[in-house]
Amino acid sequence: MNILEFNNELLTAIAGHLTVEDLKTFSIVCHRFAIIAHDDATWREMLYNTFGVTYKLPKDTWKQQFERKCTDPKDNRICPHLGAVTRQSLEPYKAPYNNVINRKPPQHNCVICAQNHYDSGLCLYIYNGNNRIRCKDCAYKFHAMRPGRHGILLRIPVLQMYCFTCSRQLGESRGDESEEYYVDHLLENLTHDSELGRQQLVKRRQCMFERGLYLTEADRKSVLSATPCFYFVDRMWLWAWFLRLCDGKLAVEPITNKALEDEDGLLNRDARPKGGSTTAFSIVTPKLWNYLVQTYGLSGKAFQSNEIQGRPEYTKLWQSIDDWKLI
Ligand SMILES: [Zn+2]
Ligand SMILES: [Zn+2]
Structure with a gap:
């Protein structure tokens, strides 16, 4: 039997086993092959045969999902199983x-x-x-x-x-x-x-x-330029919140910023990003701060970066942020 006599279903199955390069060659054989090569059903086959992936976003074509998967050589973003x-x-x-x-x-x-x-x-x-x-x-x-x-x-x-x-x-x-x-x-x-x-x-x-x-609103370089200013959060609280999220659970306590407060009710000037023997802070954008306060509540004070801007007693604290090596 001549390959030109194969029905479209069979041709799609064959084309679905080709590499992208071979599919290009296949598509120039004749008009009918060109239509098969451009048919999304062929790309669905290719995605499965090449990567074992059988799902996609509704808005995408199978060809687009194939291209997405090509950018995931380590299988760490689109699980084929x-x-x-x-x-x-x-x-x-x-x-x-x-x-x-x-x-x-x-x-x-x-x-x-x-x-x-x-x-x-x-x-x-x-x-x-x-x-x-x-x-x-x-x-x-x-x-x-x-x-x-x-x-x-x-x-x-x-x-x-x-x-x-x-x-x-x-x-x-x-x-x-x-x-x-x-x-x-x-x-x-x-x-x-x-x-x-x-x-x-x-x-x-x-x-x-x-x-x-x-991932986008906390302890990143971009937070430093947040407008109108960024917020300081007790690092212990933020970590506990994030670790619970990784475990599939939401936070159970309001933000506890008491550890960041000195006896005058101001931001503790000895607070540092890394902790150790001192009080540790994280920095978050107003977007995340507002979300957290609305969702979990606040026990203690809100400390904003613009309140300590240019104040000499906070020079070391600002220096510690410069040395933080945020990405
Ligand atoms: Zn997997
Ligand atoms: Zn058991």
Whole structure:
């Protein structure tokens, strides 16, 4: 049979196995091949055959997702294993998820070690119908039993997804937007039958949003030029806030700026960015400061950079900011 007699479906499948260079050659064979080469379905095939990725942003074409993935050679922004998890494949996980989130005993104990690990995180190991509830340790052990398997872990109470092969959490603020979107879409499907599940998804989205804020609005060089001025925050509080976000949880306490206050109620002139034996501060933009005060409240005072600008008693504090080597 002559290749020119193949139907379009078969030609798309063949073209989907070509490299970008070979596809260009393929496209100049004839008009019909040119149409196949430019068809987005071909790029969908190429994305899967080259990288194993089967998801994209709704606004993008498959060709655009292919190009995005080409800029991710280390697989650290677009996990190729996540595509094996779909709305359909998650169906059997819905019932155990709901049992745990609603704390229906005895389901919220690990089936292997029988301990209750609700707060530290009960997990579902998403792989081919393995929908037993395990604690994190038992899930890791289960994964290690079969080398080469691409399991994904779902931490039920906080809705974090972890890819064992990529060794990272998926859909987080450092990942690609397409991965973030796809994880959110899967979690929405998993949680939408349960009131607590829906609430947890809202919290997860808030965590993602706040992590994004931290990355751009705190302890960066750009904060120094924030207008009208930047704010000082007790570093211990900010770190505790950020570490909780990484663990999928929101802060529980208002900003405690008392440690930055001297006996006259002014910013402690001995405060430094790095801490050690002295009081430590972080710096944040007004955007982040206002968000944090509105969301969590403030215990203590607000300290703004323009209040200490040009005051000789704060020369050393300003020097410490200059020496900070912010990026
Ligand atoms: Zn992965
Ligand atoms: Zn266990």
